[in-house]
Amino acid sequence: MSDAPSTVDTIETPAKKLGLVKAVGAIGIIGGVALIIVAIIAWIAVTTQLTAENITIPDDAVAFQGQQVTGPVTAYVQADIINTHALAASGGKTYAELDQDDPVRATVMQASFLRASLFTSVVAYGVALFAAGMGVLAILFGWAFLRLASTPVVVKRSNVAAS
Template structure:
């Protein structure tokens, strides 16, 4: 059974329309996602620290401001912790506790030691900073996914439009019938 040209172009036209609609859905979904993430970040009323390398004092509501705030939180955490990370502070606490234990201190005395308490408080603050940074980076990723969805939507829409455009039957020019010339 053969397929006619009009059946093939009709199928391509329908497929083009479906792909075009999917493209529009992706664009709308990406735009809505971007808006939702921006609105939720704005609702938190976070301002980029004034000593950040960029966007100081601005409200965190975009991937750029979120990234800038995450980077300054890291800088502040490292400064507070004497350039030690959360993991390194844990090692320092363990080492200090081991030294105190070797010196004959009881578990109760070790738990109340000023140096141990200071390290634990610093580690707790650094952990909070790490959680904040992770949340801000998650929003940066969400913005990226939203932008990706918009990009995919635009590509789908262009492909759908192209399929629809190419599925229109081409006009075929026919020559008028001529009468033979007799001499």
């Protein structure tokens, strides 16, 4: 009984399938880059708008006292201190809890609107960060697809002679 030497064969995947995988990989990379670019543009736009408002965090805030609101954390801190001031002005009551003829109601309403605007900025930053993260993942998946499509499949076969 003699054993034939092992041979290594390359099995080729049809070009049509590889072309589709490569196209998906390229689209993933392009889409990922686009997501990152859009996220950066959104981040810059929100920062520019917040900075243009010249909002300074008061001295009784929990952090960043005296600093200008220019990002998600400072916007959140400013929204928090606005709420603190509004509740102090209303005796601890929210807008909905105040009587309709209460003179403080307009102040609390304005504070609520300001807080909502600042929280919208915080959410916009979060969405931009999420988009950038998804862009990075899309690039990684696209790169992986391209690598897989260009890697040949190798199968090891053993040829054994019959007795």
